[in-house]
Amino acid sequence: MDLSPLWISLKVSATATVVAFITGILAAWLVVYIDKGKIFIDGLFTLPMVLPPTVLGFILLLILGKNGAIGQFLDRLGIHVVFSWVGASIAAAVVAFPMMYRSVRAAFEQLDPDLIHVARTLGKKEGWIMWNIMLPNAWPGVLSGTILAFARSMGEFGATSLLAGNIPGKTRTMSQAVWSAVQMNNREEAKRWSLMLIIISFVVIYLTxxxxxxxxxxxxxxxxxxxxxxxxxxxxxxxxxxxxxxxx
Amino acid sequence: MNNEMQSDTLYNEPSEKAEVVRLTVDVKRNLGKFSLDIQFEHDSSRGILGILGSSGCGKSMTLKCISGVVRPDRGYIALGDHVWYSSAKRIFVKPRNRGVGHLFQDYALFPNMTVRDNVLAGMRQEKRENLARVESLLQSFYILDQADKYPRELSGGQKQRAALARVFASKPSILLLDEPFSALDEYIRYQLEQNLFEYLEQYDGIVLYVSHNRDEIRRFCDQVVVMEDGHAISYMPVVNLFESPWHFSSARLAGVRNFSHAEKRDTYEIFAKEWNTSLTVQYPVPDDIRLVGVRESSVRIVIPDGRTRDSQQGEVAYNVFSATVLRIVSGITSDTAVLLPYERDSDELFGKMFVTIDKTHPPLLVGDRVEIAIPETDIMCLK
Structure with a gap:
């Protein structure tokens, strides 16, 4: 049995989780601080959660593809996003980002505001407060956001397929392997990959x-x-x- | 205000002793239900300033505006030459540059740090030479034993001392204490109040002490601002609040319970409407008198049973009138008798008379008609 979908899935999900982790925390931090336009920016950050993945994949293809501005720039640097595991990771990260962002934001908002207030009166800079007060005290929210982001990237199918395709041994993830196996009428293989996804997801959530x-x-x-x-x-x-x- | 300065003392800079600094506060902020609109001035030569008001009247918000964690809508805040906020000049100094020591109501210790790290976080620069100072602060606040514990492992009193140590570690230019005892059990307050008092005595900067508890204000403060619905209704020495509050709300906050609407009859005479009696007072009656107030402890009950009624005792003249006993409320050290001088127009706030009687007082029965005597000196004319 070709195990490459497992390794590709893990690589893509891990990369996407790291990206979503960092961007999600920064986005939550931004939204907690701003007053004006909060609802608008929050809507923008949450959009990837509710949009159909195919639409997301299509938008990413427009931006990062050979004809997109960023895509051309990356191409010159030698980074090929389309039909590569990098593209799969980007697609998964975009889909996973709202999970991280929303969990962390909720955790930040549940902190006692006086903790931040007192830190400010003690002369602390915002970066110090983020690193030493907000993150350590919001870590359950950060952890569950990370897990959700990881689980979501594992299950990602639509956006990845559009951006990175479904190339065996290169961009075919486990969820795509299930789809391909069903297409080929290979029930046994579809069952195996489904079971694998179920086990990984359950273990991760149980541990959390x-x-x-x-x-x-x-x-x-x-x-x-x-x-x-x-x-x-x-x-x-x-x-x-x-x-x-x-x-x- | 040189809070960056290093020194060996725990509290402030030692050399230049007590140079008078003035705090000017004028803040307006919309709080939804009502708006905060408060103006007052205070300086370090006039002792500790208490801010007294019932819960939700905007006391904490006033402190937050001073420390800068909340931005007012309009106004002006300055400490000495440093303007911290001016809506006219578009000045807003960030809280971290104000050097205010703000003790929050539930202390806001960082839950993820040990007591030692909390105090260290109070230092403006977390350098190694500060560790010695952290140790001496922990020692002088009696929490060295708890230095490696986390806030959740501490008792209320220990939390308070840790928070105080952290505040003093930052060498504050001004100290704001927001209900420092509200999060504590009654029985441990006494000792802690003594401790806090000692720390405050060693601090020469301005201290603002917010509380809804008049006894705390009386014990700690020298001046008091009385707040009601976001406004300062008076600024005066604490003694005056308890002796001549002149304002109905101040009198209530100062613990006066007996009120009646009143009007001026003569230079030294007023008529109390709900009590249906005229009263003579010691000082000339102000023209804008609206109410009269009397403390529970100022009223004597005179039982008409033939015992001598000492209505003329020394120089003090008494106002004597009769009332009916409505009920007796038992207390721990003394009882309170609720009397009704006159049936019409009386309610819980105006008209009813609360009188403290000691446990050895001859028994009073509900329905008894008694005479009550109030010294002229104890009658407060209120607006």
Missing amino acids: NHVLKRESSSQRSTWLARIRRKKSAADFARNEEIEKQEHS
Whole structure:
């Protein structure tokens, strides 16, 4: 059995998740901060979630294809988006982006606004607040957004097909493998890939829920907190050491 | 306001002692139900300024406008020579450049950081030399033992001290305390109030203390701004609030419970409508008197049972009139008698008379007709 759809799917989903992770967090940060045009920008960012993937794929093809402005630019740099795994990743990232963006935004909005207020009065810059206050305290939302984004990229079919095609061993992902197998009337193979997708998706979601549940149920120290505490204590010991040396 | 300056003291710069700084506040902001429209001035020579008002009257919002985390619609805010906000000149200084120490109602400790890291986050620059200062702050706020704990592992009092240590770590140019005790249980307040008082005594900058609790304001503050529905209705020394509040809302916030509508009869005489009696007062009656107020503890009950009625005690003259006992409410150290001087037009706010009686007082029965005596000096003419 040719396992290439599994590896291609994982590669494409991982890339798309990383892209959606970064852009989703930045977009959520932007929308939380702006006052004017919030509803408009939010609508724009959520659009890929509700549009048919074929429409998205077609738009991407127009922008990134051989005749599109960005496509020509990338072509000159030697990056071929259409009919490549890069294109599949871009399509998956666009579809997965709203998942990340919406989860993170909801998590940011649920933070106690006074945490941000107090950080500002203590002289902290917005970047510091994002990195040290917003992200660490919104991490359950960030995590579930990431998982959803990953799961969504795994299942992506329409936009990917339009932009990257369905080339065996090159751009054929698992969901496309199911489609092709059904087209060829190869029921057995379709079943195998379907089962594989079901198992991967379920494991991912199960693990997320497990981690989130443990986090919310234990009011004492969590694994993250334990690591941080060790680090903090180690920092302190080291600093004391340095101080002693300075005094002597 | 040189909060970047390094020094060995925990609180402020030591050398130049107490140079008087003036805070000017004039803020307007729409709050939906009503609008905040408050003006006041205060300077560090006049002690701690309390802001007293019932919940939701805009006290916290006023502090947020001063620290800059909320932007007013219009107005002017300045501390000394530094204009922080001016809608006319289009000035808005970001909160991080104001150097305000703002203690939020539920302390807003960063949940993802230990106490030590929280205090370290209060330092303007997180450099290694600051660690020694963090240690001494933790020590002076008695939380060194808790330094490696997370906020959720702390008691209310420890959280408060951690938040205070963090505020002082930032060397604030002005200190804003928003209901510092509202998140705490009653029984631990006393000790914590003493501690806070000591810290505040060592701080020479301006301190604003927001509370809905008049006793806290009385204990902590020297001046008070009374707020109602987004407006400052008076600015005065705290003593005056409790002795001559002159405004109905201030009197209510100062704990006065007995009110009647009143009109001027003569220079020293008023007529109390719901009490249906005329009263003589010690000072000339203002022309715009609208109400009369009397504290529960100022009213004496005189039982007409032949015991001597000391209505003329020393120099103080008493106003004496009769009332019916409506009910007796038991308290812990004393009881409260609710009396009705006159049946018509009385309701819970105007007309009914609340009188504190001690536990050893001869028993009063509901329906008894008693005489009540109020010293001339204790009658407050209110607007």
